[in-house]
Amino acid sequence: MNIFFHGEDLEHSDVEVFAAIRSELERQEQHIELIASENFASPAILETAGSVLTNKYAEGYPGKRYYGGCQYVDTVESLAIERAKMLFGAEHVNVQPHSGSQANTAVYMAVLKPGDTILTMSLENGGHLTHGHPKNISGMLYHVVHYGITLNTCLIDYDEMLEIARKNRPKLVTIGASAYPRSIDFERVANIAHECGALVMADIAHIAGLVAAGLHQSPVPFCDFVTTTTHKTLRGPRGGMIMCKQQFAKDIDSALFPGIQGGPLMHIIAAKAVCFKEALSPMFKKYQHQIIKNASCLAEELQALQLSIVSGGTDNHLLLVDLRDSYPEISGKDAQFALDKVNITTNRNTVPNETRSPFQTSGLRLGTPALTSRGMKEPEMKQIANMIKLVLDNIPHGEESFAIREEVIDLCSKFPLPYK
């Protein structure tokens, strides 16, 4: 019995959507993907995410649902929970958040009241929207105080964090980033929070794969709550997850459902279970190790080509190029657009002590999870660094664009996506 579907129906029933998906596949095949938060999920994960489980409503949790017919989705959710516990050593896991934002919001709902103080890292310093940005619900509902980084090293200033925590007595401290290239000392942050009577939430959305593989300190033993997405370095389906100490299990579960979500996405939860099984394999550790090696190599090569890298390098899967030294006239937006033209996909990003607006920025964020999933290694990172340099040198005229685009397509053809 074939339990999955492969597009033969869509091709005939909806030509517009089919054509858009096929074009997106071609784009993914022919572009160098350097967005640090993107990846290529395995065929098994894509199959599961496209399965008949999408048909099932299952409000509640395994063994305690509000609908009949949940016996098989109970199996997949229980598998996802048990595998995640094994992977991260967590006491309690909720695999239902639709996204990392939902996961973070559920933690806030579980432990905070409107007006309570949260101590967080700002978006400008590498944090995340959901860590108290004024335009996000976290910044609208709570009183937000920020810690930052030391400007000359670009490292989190833990001493300042302690000082601010002592002064402001937050109810919750958050730690975790979407554009921070260095290791994070979760134990130290948990000690600071607990010393000041606060709870602590680590958001490991970006580095979850590195943590699962034991290549980055895990926050799980130290922090009250750990949230993540499942689709970045973890290489699963798009979604979120919350881990917490057992004492908070009930509050977290009810904050998520019925607090902020209704029916869980059972096809995605099943795909999370598949992702966690893949992440428990020895191959996964090798893959994560290569992600880090590739990021370090890319940073070193770009530095050798006279580009400034924030903090002088990287410990994880991403790096930040500060364009201001070598290319003061070029914004992150200009660089992103020029690279787009040659099929190199990146995103502009603010850099420490940013002087341009968040829409323009002075930086580029580059990450290696997706390229590493295609099998690229250090020689390809060197080639990519050279191509990036050539593109930046040729802004605004882009004389070299055609040749570089051909080189990108040729490189991609040697490292096919894992779907054929």
Ligand code: DSN
């Ligand atoms: N959009 C994600 C990222 O690119 O880091 C964060 O939500």
